[in-house]
Amino acid sequence: MSLLDFCQWLQNESIGTSIRESVWTFPLIETVHLLALAFSVGIIVFVDLRLIGVTMTDQPVSEVFGRLQPMAVKGFVINFLSGILLFWSEPMKCYNSWYFRAKIVMLLVLGLNAVLFSASTYKTVASWDKALATPVAARTAGWISLVFWLGVVVMGRAIAYASR
Amino acid sequence: MFPVLLPFFRWIDSTWLSHEIRDSTWQFAIFEMIHLIGLTMLLGSLMVLDLRLFGFGIKRQRTADLSRDLRGWLTSGLWLILLTGVLLFFGEPMKLYANASFHVKMLLLFLAIVFQFTLFNRIANGKEFSPGVNKFAGALSLFLWFGVGLAGRGIGFL
Numbered sequence: 001m002s003l004l005d006f007c008q009w010l011q012n013e014s015i016g017t018s019i020r021e022s023v024w025t026f027p028l029i030e031t032v033h034l035l036a037l038a039f040s041v042g043i044i045v046f047v048d049l050r051l052i053g054v055t056m057t058d059q060p061v062s063e064v065f066g067r068l069q070p071m072a073v074k075g076f077v078i079n080f081l082s083g084i085l086l087f088w089s090e091p092m093k094c095y096n097s098w099y100f101r102a103k104i105v106m107l108l109v110l111g112l113n114a115v116l117f118s119a120s121t122y123k124t125v126a127s128w129d130k131a132l133a134t135p136v137a138a139r140t141a142g143w144i145s146l147v148f149w150l151g152v153v154v155m156g157r158a159i160a161y162a163s164r
Numbered sequence: 165m166f167p168v169l170l171p172f173f174r175w176i177d178s179t180w181l182s183h184e185i186r187d188s189t190w191q192f193a194i195f196e197m198i199h200l201i202g203l204t205m206l207l208g209s210l211m212v213l214d215l216r217l218f219g220f221g222i223k224r225q226r227t228a229d230l231s232r233d234l235r236g237w238l239t240s241g242l243w244l245i246l247l248t249g250v251l252l253f254f255g256e257p258m259k260l261y262a263n264a265s266f267h268v269k270m271l272l273l274f275l276a277i278v279f280q281f282t283l284f285n286r287i288a289n290g291k292e293f294s295p296g297v298n299k300f301a302g303a304l305s306l307f308l309w310f311g312v313g314l315a316g317r318g319i320g321f322l
Binding site: 034158 | 314
């Protein structure tokens with residue numbers, strides 16, 4: 001079964017159809033999806049800004065990362081689950097949308113960036129925890145995360161505008 | 165709903181800027197995207213600060229210091245939102261005049277800004293407030309700003 005077949009099947013499946021056809025369900029899920037932005041992207045932006053070295057610089061990186069990352073992950077779970085439901089309700093629109101495709105690619109890059117950062121750069125945090133100038137690798141990870149997360153927000157909004 | 169304001173909305177509707185935004189296919193969309201980025205900055209910095217007021221998040225730092233660190237980001241986010249918000253308002257004034265969700269949003273926005281720059285700042289920047297007061301400030305600020313976001317999303321659904 002190809003991706004297209006899967007999306008076509010999902011399009012006609014009953015749960016997605018009921019979300020799409022209900023007056024309140026889709027707006028409700030979308031509102032949750034939007035407000036969870038503050039918990040996920042909003043918080044992660046400030047972790048990124050600390051990694052880049054432009055805010056909360058009097059706090060160790062491990063304090064900012066260690067305390068805020070778990071909150072951001074919890075927010076992301078809400079975003080992910082509500083996102084699945086939104087996709088479920090309009091898989092064909094998403095399939096045909098370049099904005100949606102770009103969003104998914106950006107999310108994959110962000111996942112990879114986060115995994116690589118945690119598995120390598122962050123392992124040595126003890127040696128630069130309080131440094132004003134964080135290592136290039138940490139700043140790069142911060143910039144990638146910042147730019148791509150804001151890209152995800154922009155692409156997410158664009159999906160609703162057009163499906164080209 | 166507010167007939168006294170109708171001439172003002174009509175005047176906005178007749179301006180060059182309003183026509184410019186309405187006649188363009190991409191301007192409104194771009195402004196809305198920047199509006200969302202501003203929202204991310206404002207609500208994000210607010211979340212970090214409110215979590216601290218609740219006793220979570222960056223606990224090592226005193227609330228007043230954290231507030232000082234984040235204030236610039238919070239106000240920049242707010243300016244970005246207000247500026248793009250005004251442009252979006254110019255893009256569809258007559259729709260907004262009749263939109264109940266927009267009325268609620270403006271009321272909450274007014275309350276949120278007043279609270280944020282008076283009581284909230286006093287509490288976040290002070291030293292001798294009890295945990296109860298801190299939690300109250302955090303909860304009210306989340307309620308008001310998320311209410312603004314909720315009502316904002318509602319505009320498009322009505």
